[in-house]
Amino acid sequence: MLFVPGNNPGMIRDAHIYGSDSIMFDLEDSVAITEKDAARFLVYKALTKLHYGSKELVVRINDLSSGLGVADLEAIVRARPDVIRLPKTDSAKDVVECEREIERIEREAGIPVGSTGMMAAIESANGVLNAREIAFASKRLIGIALGAEDYVTDLKTTRSPEGIELMFARGMIVNAAKAAGIMALDTVYSDVNNEEGFIAEATMIRKMGFDGKSVINPRQIAPLHAVFTPSEKDLAKAHAIMDAIAEANARGSGVASLKGKMIDKPVVARAQYLLEMAERAKTMTVEDI
């Protein structure tokens, strides 16, 4: 997910050319308080007039307590992005209140109710502790995300290259998301010149179970995709597992094995997920060409 400042016409115009899976137009922290109205007009017009192909389009609004969030929703819901990202989500109540406003605007604008997806960014100690109730707060939620900069400020610490200060938050968020059957999305890696550090972090969060990561620079997209795209070796193993299952089924046997190891249900589920990931990665690559 590529972050794009909402008041930058050049970046908004070019956002789809870099090969990210989704684009997040930001009306929040990257926009000066005096330019909130201008950014809102710009993102609204871009979404209603420009074509971004099959990219998933996300808009980060200002939080509702800022007094700007509802005004953002009035414009953005009508511009029909796939997902609205709610920042600074501290509780399920924040999600429910945002959903109520989205639903009202959908009705007023004649948009099918429920067609606007939501994503909640968790950016405080309180939010992390409430991750589970946040993840279950709305059927519109496609995922929950960690916003690390505000979170570490709340913890009165700073970010380190190893990310030790984020271990608890990441663990909570990935578990809450998976329990709710939605995606877990990791925070940005701010040091764009440290590709090695970025890859190490991306590898770690993939291993933890995260489904994706936000990026602030197009240079981070290719290395991130490389981390998330299944390797040839893993794919060959997944195919072998699926073949063994198919063969067992054909024999009428409920038990399959591969190289002497029993293949049970979780092994099959992981192989299926891996093949799905590979298929999605292939689709993205073709579209980017």
Added chain:
Amino acid sequence: MEIKRPGVAGTMESSDIIVRIEPKETEGIELTLESAVMQQYGKQIEKVIRETLEELGVTKAYVNAVDKGALDCTVAARTLAAAYRSAESTEYVWSEVKVK
């Protein structure tokens, strides 16, 4: 919409446009435009500015625009922002709903 005070929106960055709108006593939109791509797109930029103001019901204003290669949607967005600021209004009307 009544233009009450000078209002400006946009930047001098590439792909952007600065639109400045000021009050005018008499009817009509008096527009001056500078653009690096005046020959190719000058008329189109002017058309988008005039249509956007017409949709807002602005009939009296001086408009000065400095274009840096903005797309039509950027021209419209900056005109809207400048007009609402000039009218000291936050009663935004989002008339367009994208058809999916």
